[in-house]
Amino acid sequence: MNALACEGVSKSFLGVAALSDVSLTVAPGETLGIIGPNGSGKTTLFNIMAGQLHADRGRIALSGRDVTGLAPHRIASLGLARTFQNLRLFAGLTALENVMAGGHLRAPTGVLGQLLRPPSVVRAERAAREEAAELLAEVGLGAHRTALPSQLSYGQTKRLELARALNIRPRVLLLDEPTAGMNDAQASEILDLVRRVKEKWKLTLIVIEHNVAVLTRFADRLFVLDAGRMVTKGAPFEVVRDRRVIEAYLGIGAA
């Protein structure tokens, strides 16, 4: 069974087609890279997979279960987490609390329980705190528990967002440009981290990247979007030699 499958997904905004008839499947444990020029619909596809947008047509299935039209919090509870292209951290929460925020679905949230705080509730909160601290250490932010996102460097906030997404305990993780704005050294550092956590939690990854060179080394398969349509898909080294891909990036005639 596929970890995630999109079938004939189409979406238009005010009559402008952002995605037309996009179908893709990702096997459990696989890393799928999605590349394409600006405005080709990559992030729209992510938003539809995660439930932030609803497709006009087509279906999404998560581990064989139809999740088309479900709200984002329902999809999260079914095992899908994502990071955002331009970071969406909780500005008023500390680094530790930001990671704990990812554990919301496992937290006891009954009002009475929170008011009376029986031992089970106290234990759950302490466990959540410890798990979040471990995850922070895992991404190399162990020393920054009480820092607010605004006090962290750009690279650190990227790691923090990854830790928060991991705390949702997903089976499928969507990463939207994890290395955007980084130099090569920083990029390979964060990709090493992603590779490590992928092995550890047996994740299925879907990664959007601008840096095609980085992704050809990182992904098992590439999926190329241009103007909302699939151009091609397949093994990274075949895909990047494809004339249509080069044209999509560099313009007609470049090949």
Added chain:
Amino acid sequence: MTASSLPAWLERLGGVAFVVLVAILPLVLPGRFWPHVLAITMIYAILALGQNVITGWCGLLTLGQAAFLGLGAYTSALLTMNFGVPWPLALLAAGVVAGTCGALLAIPCLRVRSDFLSLVTIAFNQMFFVIANNWMGLTRGPMGLPSVPPMSLFGFDMRSQQAQFWTILGVAALIYFGVSRLTSGPIGRAWSMIRDDEIAARAAGVQVTFYKVLAFGVGCFICGLAGSLYAHFLRLVSPDMFNLEESLLMMQMAILGGLASVPGSALGAALMVLIPEALRSSEPWLITLRPGIAGALLVALMIWRPNGLLGAAGPERGPLHAVRGLVRTASLKLAMARTR
């Protein structure tokens, strides 16, 4: 949930010490004036905290809380006067009625955001005022409900000022305790997540609508409890006690003390009640400066401490980074409305 530097047990100890200290005050203060003012301050501290739950933690700019104060006050007064309901039950009923109405109002309101939400809640406040002012059969309109019975516990009426003072202190302490528990756990975290970034909150599994309705319900429940205390302490309920001016005052207290800060709510209420009363008791004409002072305070606050007195320092580091724009707008509106 502000990034506090104190360990939890020390905060708890500080809270208990503060309550004990306040409890001693009516024994040592001479006369009846200051204990009375302090009791009013405590009621406003409850109101500021209710406002803070909705605005400070959940980030919803509601400006009609006086309507829920009024709902609580009328519910409690009418139940005790017309049906002989014992006061503790009437107190609870006041909270439940106000909380339920708040949650119900929240459902349509959640379709609009920020500025529009404040307009809808202002409209609700005005509607409440008009109804209370005109439904002669129930509220006696502008004449109000005089001779509301005093608070009572286990059948004993509390006629002494000290007994009333301690009862109000007890209720306020319980509410402050409850809110600190709610806001320091997963529920408070979910509220803060919604305030800071709704989309990311949803992606992390938070049912945003539910938590917004919950914030309204809890905030208005607290407001309703304060309404009951208010009615039975002043022994009087009339519509003009619940006009928009009161709502603005609550918002101002919450912002001044520090949004998303439990002790900040009490500090904001104390400043906004005690300073004017101190002015009044020294030179009566000074009270006319009150709106101007309040406006100036808010403007100064937005420049130097945009997160409120007990909010985190510095504009870039504050826990309320996300709602700062919202708060600025609100403060400006408040400053304008209050200096009108």
